[in-house]
Amino acid sequence: MSSPSPIPPPNDRRSSRASSNASQPGPGSSSNATSSLDVASEPSDLLVVGGPPSSPSPLALRASNSPSSKRRKSRVEKIPPDLHLLEYVSPCDSNLVCLICHAPFGKPVRLVCDHYFCRDCLDHAWEAQQDGHKTCPTCRNRVDVDREPLSVPRILENMLDELVVKCPNSRLGCEWSDQRANVQDHVMLYCEYTLVECGSYDCRFPVSQKDFHKGCLHYTVNCEHCHTSLMRRDLEEHQTTACPNKSTSCPHCATEVLRVELKAHIKDVCARAIVPCPGAIVGCTFVAERTEVWLHERSCPMATMAPHFREQQTRLERNEAKLEPLARRVVILEDGLSNITNMLYPANDNASSFPVTNPLDPNNADAFPPAPLVPTPDFRLPPASLHDSLREEVSRIATALTEVEGRASMMIINDGQRFKDELLHTNANINNMRVQLHWLMSTTLQQRTANSASNSTSGRAGSGATASTSAPSGSTTQGAARNRSGAAGPGVTGHSPFRRLSDSTRQDTKL
Amino acid sequence: MSTGAKKRIMREYNECTADTPAGMKINFDEQNMTEWEILLDGPDQSIYAGGHFKLKMTFPTEYPFKPPVVSFKTKIYHPNVSNDDKGSMCLGMLRADEWKPPNKVVAVLRLIQALLIEPNADDAIEPSIANEYKENRKEFEKNAKDWVKRYAK
Numbered sequence: 001m002s003s004p005s006p007i008p009p010p011n012d013r014r015s016s017r018a019s020s021n022a023s024q025p026g027p028g029s030s031s032n033a034t035s036s037l038d039v040a041s042e043p044s045d046l047l048v049v050g051g052p053p054s055s056p057s058p059l060a061l062r063a064s065n066s067p068s069s070k071r072r073k074s075r076v077e078k079i080p081p082d083l084h085l086l087e088y089v090s091p092c093d094s095n096l097v098c099l100i101c102h103a104p105f106g107k108p109v110r111l112v113c114d115h116y117f118c119r120d121c122l123d124h125a126w127e128a129q130q131d132g133h134k135t136c137p138t139c140r141n142r143v144d145v146d147r148e149p150l151s152v153p154r155i156l157e158n159m160l161d162e163l164v165v166k167c168p169n170s171r172l173g174c175e176w177s178d179q180r181a182n183v184q185d186h187v188m189l190y191c192e193y194t195l196v197e198c199g200s201y202d203c204r205f206p207v208s209q210k211d212f213h214k215g216c217l218h219y220t221v222n223c224e225h226c227h228t229s230l231m232r233r234d235l236e237e238h239q240t241t242a243c244p245n246k247s248t249s250c251p252h253c254a255t256e257v258l259r260v261e262l263k264a265h266i267k268d269v270c271a272r273a274i275v276p277c278p279g280a281i282v283g284c285t286f287v288a289e290r291t292e293v294w295l296h297e298r299s300c301p302m303a304t305m306a307p308h309f310r311e312q313q314t315r316l317e318r319n320e321a322k323l324e325p326l327a328r329r330v331v332i333l334e335d336g337l338s339n340i341t342n343m344l345y346p347a348n349d350n351a352s353s354f355p356v357t358n359p360l361d362p363n364n365a366d367a368f369p370p371a372p373l374v375p376t377p378d379f380r381l382p383p384a385s386l387h388d389s390l391r392e393e394v395s396r397i398a399t400a401l402t403e404v405e406g407r408a409s410m411m412i413i414n415d416g417q418r419f420k421d422e423l424l425h426t427n428a429n430i431n432n433m434r435v436q437l438h439w440l441m442s443t444t445l446q447q448r449t450a451n452s453a454s455n456s457t458s459g460r461a462g463s464g465a466t467a468s469t470s471a472p473s474g475s476t477t478q479g480a481a482r483n484r485s486g487a488a489g490p491g492v493t494g495h496s497p498f499r500r501l502s503d504s505t506r507q508d509t510k511l
Numbered sequence: 512m513s514t515g516a517k518k519r520i521m522r523e524y525n526e527c528t529a530d531t532p533a534g535m536k537i538n539f540d541e542q543n544m545t546e547w548e549i550l551l552d553g554p555d556q557s558i559y560a561g562g563h564f565k566l567k568m569t570f571p572t573e574y575p576f577k578p579p580v581v582s583f584k585t586k587i588y589h590p591n592v593s594n595d596d597k598g599s600m601c602l603g604m605l606r607a608d609e610w611k612p613p614n615k616v617v618a619v620l621r622l623i624q625a626l627l628i629e630p631n632a633d634d635a636i637e638p639s640i641a642n643e644y645k646e647n648r649k650e651f652e653k654n655a656k657d658w659v660k661r662y663a664k
Contacts, residue, residue, distance in 0.1 A: 084515055099613035100575055101515050102522040121515070125612055128576035137576075137612040 078194055081168045081187045083107070084120065089164040089177055096160060100125060100137060105160055109149035113141045116156075122149060169193035172208065207233065252289075279303035281310065333386050344393060512545065512572050519575055520544050523616040532620050545570040549620070553663070557628040558655045559587070562663030566623070568616070578610035579619060588651075588658040590635035590644050591626055600626075602634045 083106035096104045100121035107119040115138045117125070125137045134143040143149075161181035167174040168183070172193040176186055187194055192210035199207075200216030211217060217233035225245035230238055239246050244260035252272040257265045266273045275293055277286040279302025286296050297303040524539050524547075531537065534552035549566040553559030565584040571577045583598030593599045603622055604614050635641030643651045 085518070100519075102519050103515075121612075124513075124515075125576055128573055140611070 078188050078196065080184050083180070084118065086165040086168060086180065086183065087170065089166060092163055093159075096156075096163070104163055105156075108152045108156055108160065110152050111136050111141070111143060111148050111150070113139050115139060116152060117149075119149070167191055167193070169195075205233075277303050278306045281306060281313075337386060337389065340390070340393065344397070512570075512574070516570075516572075516574050517544065520570055526615065527617055527620065530617055532617070532624055535620060535624070545574075551623065551627075553659065554624055554628050558652050559589075559627050559659055559663070562587075562659035564663055568619070575612040575614075578605050578607060578614075579616065581605060581619065581623065586658060586662040588640060588655040589627070590630045590632050590637050590641035593636045594640070599636070601636060602626075602631060 084101060084103055088104065092104050098105050098108075098116070098118045098121050100117055103118075105116065105118050106121075108116050109119050109122060110116050113136050115136050117137065122137070126134045129135065134145060135141060136143060161179060163180045164177055165180045165183055167176040168187060169191055170177075172195075174191055174193040176191065178186065192208060194209050195206035196209050196212055197203075197207070198205050198216050198218055199212055200218075203216045203218050205218040207217060211233070217231065219232055220229050221232045221235055222229050223235065223238060223243055225239065226243050228238070228243075242259075244258065246259055247256045248259045248262060249256055250262065250265055250270055252266065252270050252274075255265070255270070271291050272289050274287060275290050277284040277293055277296055277300055279286075279297075279300050282302045282305060284300055284302040286293070286300065288296065521544065524537070524544070527537055534554060536550040538548040538550070540546070547568040547570075549568060551564045551566055553562040553564065563585070564587060567582050567584055569580040569582075571580065581600045583592050583600065586594075586598065588594075591600055591602055600623070604610055605619065605622070630641075630644055632641040632644045635644075640651070643654070
């Protein structure tokens with residue numbers, strides 16, 4: 001819990017100063033002087049670093065009763081301590097505790113129902129009650145706003161006043177503690193740690209009352225030991241407690257070491273520091289000053305074993321660290337393998353019945369889908385088993401391929417044979433036809449030669465016997481008709497038995 | 512949150528550590544003192560025996576004038592605990608209109624423990640579980656034990 005500083009933040013002060021300025025106009029020329037001074041100091045609200053701002057000149061100090069010094073007094077206003085936030089030296093009687101804040105009553109009040117609360121807590125509780133009715137936080141009795149809250153018995157206030165509290169500035173170093181009745185006087189008048197505003201004109205930082213006379217300490221300095229820049233106010237504390245380059249004495253062996261090295265000194269060197277036996281990692285419980293531990297180490301079996309254990313430990317850790325990426329890689333490889341397997345047997349049905357379809361059948365053209373793209377796994381160092389299984393897969397694919405190839409070539413041979421047979425048939429038929437054609441041709445030729453021979457004889461006879469003009473024309477028509485009958489007669493009627501014969505022969509050859 | 516409220520929470524915590532109900536453990540974070548994590552073992556005489564429940568108690572900004580909010584982080588089959596991811600518990604003194612500033616956190620913790628031993632079916636947040644509790648106690652106990660096994664081991 002942070003106890004708030006009894007001084008309000010700078011802004012409040014500035015406004016309060018302004019109001020006090022307005023309410024206390026100084027008489028005559030001195031007031032003019034103040035206002036001009038005010039104007040001069042106003043722009044330097046910013047913190048000036050690099051050197052101490054001029055402290056009040058002797059002249060200014062001498063003019064202690066001038067209005068300007070009155071104004072300064074008003075700036076140094078102290079805030080009375082908040083009774084709720086006081087720290088009590090001993091736990092107090094539970095009857096003196098407010099049920100809302102669970103701390104001893106600040107300013108106790110009583111309600112008609114005989115319940116007691118701090119005045120502030122009661123106000124807060126009533127603030128939180130939305131419906132506007134004020135009720136007792138404990139028993140919910142309606143409160144009569146005109147009469148309540150009532151005052152408390154004197155004895156209760158006395159008991160509260162007798163409680164011993166610490167100074168609210170105890171965190172800043174004040175060691176005062178006394179009865180609560182006196183705390184206000186202490187903080188307002190005597191406590192050296194109460195924060196007041198810095199004595200310098202243009203500085204708004206708070207300073208402990210005890211440092212007030214030192215002038216303004218709110219400028220930046222460098223620590224001469226560690227070259228950190230910090231405020232002058234904090235320098236002493238820094239050098240006694242924090243500065244790393246300031247020598248300090250080891251709390252165990254009183255050797256002077258630099259503060260920055262103190263930790264290493266205690267950890268590794270200091271002869272009187274309390275350290276455990278080095279065998280502690282394997283269970284030795286010996287803990288003593290370092291010199292004693294050195295003696296103990298010679299006899300402690302666990303201490304002698306400790307380095308080996310430590311080495312084993314580091315080796316184990318190293319191996320475990322190596323194992324992790326390997327395990328990850330195995331997972332990757334297994335994923336890759338399962339991908340390949342899925343690609344090979346999409347539905348994962350019986351692996352032996354590799355789909356065999358007629359590759360020449362156009363209806364089955366899509367029986368072999370295009371091979372899916374498989375992300376190539378990281379095959380940098382395939383373990384032997386994975387490698388073997390992959391090889392097995394490949395050989396299985398190879399046998400399947402040869403099988404398909406054999407079937408395909410068999411089919412081609414079969415079909416070729418059939419085609420060859422058919423070709424032979426066709427050839428035979430063609431030959432047959434040719435024979436028939438030949439025969440027909442030869443008969444036609446025979447008839448034509450026979451015709452021409454008869455024609456020439458009849459022509460000779462006609463020209464010789466009748467010598468009419470119509471005779472040759474009649475004979476030519478007769479000859480043509482004969483010719484026609486000679487061409488058609490033997491082709492259609494006369495040779496039909498032959499053809500049938502030839503048909504039967506062809507059937508014979510076919511069979 | 513006011514300094515007074517923080518002081519009060521701090522005091523409540525000290526009181527709780529001095530007098531923690533059996534089977535409870537409070538994890539308190541100095542940085543965020545308005546949220547307490549409470550580890551609660553199922554009381555031996557209850558059907559929740561053997562379970563370990565995690566609760567969160569959140570103090571509102573208006574504390575102590577508003578009640579702290581209690582929620583079960585571990586699922587529990589209970590008529591007074593909402594069966595959702597909030598696991599909120601709202602009854603008795605934890606209700607905003609029932610809460611009084613003088614109530615102590617220790618009393619809240621004891622109330623939670625008492626409710627695990629004896630659920631309050633008349634003031635239930637889960638009516639179906641409350642009905643089961645009233646009419647089919649065997650089934651209720653079976654479910655509750657089942658949930659303890661499933662979520663609170």
